[in-house]
Amino acid sequence: MKKIIQLSLISTLLLSTLSVLPATQVSAETTEEINQKQQELDSKSATVENGIEATEESLKSLETEKSTLEKEVQSLQKQIDEVMKKLEEQQVNLKDSEVKINELKEKIATLEDRIQQRTQKLENQARFVQTDGDTHSLATIVLTAENFSDLIGKVTAVTQLVYANKQIVTDQENDQKELKTAETAAINEKKIAENLKNEIERSKNNLYAQKSELDDKILQIATKYQLTEAEKNTLISEKNTIATQTSKLTSDLKAEQDRIVAEQAAKVAADKKAEEMATPTTNTPPVSNEGTPTPPNTGGTTFIRPSNGYVSSPFGYRSDPFTGAQTFHKGIDLAGSGAIKAAADGVVEYSNYNNGGYGYLVIINHGAINGVNYQTYYAHMAPGSLTMVAGQTVRQGQQIGVMGTSGSSTGVHLHFEVRENGTPVNPAPFIGL
Structure with missing residues (x-):
């Protein structure tokens, strides 16, 4: 931007200078004055030419910068596409985890209901033992047995009943632990998936922000490019104006020079002729065989x-x-x-x-x-x-x-x-x- 401002100052200076010089008529009393004005125009033309070269260099630099930024945008877009693809895959995994968690919750609810029913049954049996399961009841079992085989049968039935209740409690405890482990694993899996989703969303937002920043830079460069192109066209217009004025000066100068040269040449020729007449010579320059003059x-x-x-x-x-x-x-x-x-x-x-x-x-x-x-x-x-x-x-x-x-x-x-x-x-x- 500093270079563009400098070129603008050059343009303003040249326009103000050119406005002082007449565009259609040059009046000079001597060739020295015409030469001086022509040299001033040559100097201004060189300044304008330098300005044009500077704008061209600036345009090349802006084109290179724009091309570099466009490549960065393409690279970022590719990264965004990859992140979006990963995000879609992770969202599918997240849905699978949610389905799995819901299934586990249903299974847990069913098992908890069964455990509750079994627990109630065990509690009822425990209350019976506490109220009726005294030594007299046990003695009654023994005394009421018809024979030893009947006694053994009754005792075995009681033992099997106690063992069955104990096995039910153990199975229920194992099932409950397994369900809680599965539920915890499912919840952890959901947390991991959600964390990954959030991380991908953040990455996507950052990439979009970077892309927006690069797009803004490209827009700024495009604006500068248009400004620099306009500066170049202004300088070219100024150069053409100077060329027109220089052409007019050159024409006036050539006419004056031709007149002076003709007068001087005539004078030199007259002086030479007078000298030759005073001192006759035969000093004609011979030409060599190769055509090179002496x-x-x-x-x-x-x-x-x-x-x-x-x-x-x-x-x-x-x-x-x-x-x-x-x-x-x-x-x-x-x-x-x-x-x-x-x-x-x-x-x-x-x-x-x-x-x-x-x-x-x-x-x-x-x-x-x-x-x-x-x-x-x-x-x-x-x-x-x-x-x-x-x-x-x-x-x-x-x-x-x-x-x-x-x-x-x-x-x-x-x-x-x-x-x-x-x-x-x-x-x-x-x-x-």
Whole structure:
């Protein structure tokens, strides 16, 4: 969000700045003023471009974050499905436990009724013994026996009756213990099932809460994405406005430069003709068998090396450092650092930023030499290092900028070209390489 706020501030600043500049008319008295305004627009354009790049990076970051959150949501949904499945299984187990408990309760009720009936019977027998079971009663049994066998029979019957009652009590006690054990087990099973059910419900609620939180984050990211996309579109609109104003300035500047260059070229040609008439020469540059021109003289002085450094890329076909395709290199690259100097006397034809890959570029028109018009190109200069403006006269060896890496460049170097009647030729022979 901080990045989005910064981009909003950039947009507001650019809009307020652009409102000061006229959109349809540029008035300038000198090329210096036009160049200054154009450089200001170039700077603003670079700022807007940086803003666009920042919004694009922000959009990529938001897309990545959104994708990550969506994966987390899918993972959570899978966990929720698993928990729901376990919950359904446990609910079935819970119902089975409840059925089992109800069956046990019915069985317990039946056994308790039987135990109660038996207990009442035993109590009645106990009361009979307490009231009538004295020694006289026992003696009566003995005395009333007809014979010994009858006595034995009566005693055995009493013994069996007592034993049967005792066995009933024992069975009832064992059954009651077993039923209570089963009932306790069933109750414990129900508690375990209910606890598990509650635990699963809690887990499910927690997972749903996490999913809701992630859904909210995705919604926030989507809102930010729309805001950032709107910021990007605003910046692109501002860039187009700047481009329109820059095009108008460029048109005005080109008209003024053409006028100045024409005047200067005519003056240089007149001066050269006057010099040749004063000192006749036959200094026509021969052409070698390979088609590489011999360096011309400019007022009696040959071209000089425009900067320090080694040749990192010669003139001719090469593999493009960006695409790898075979392309024609129109000049030579001198890798290093430091000042860039004019290779010969002439008039500055162009001194500005070039969108064609040259970056900050200076073009010097050396006029017609032995019937051939010569130009030199100095590209990839450092921003803010240009010391000349179009229309100015420059002397050989005069500094015109500093080596940089602007435009389509892979490192600090000078891209140097020599052109004959607008056609690039190998610069190496011109500067003694």
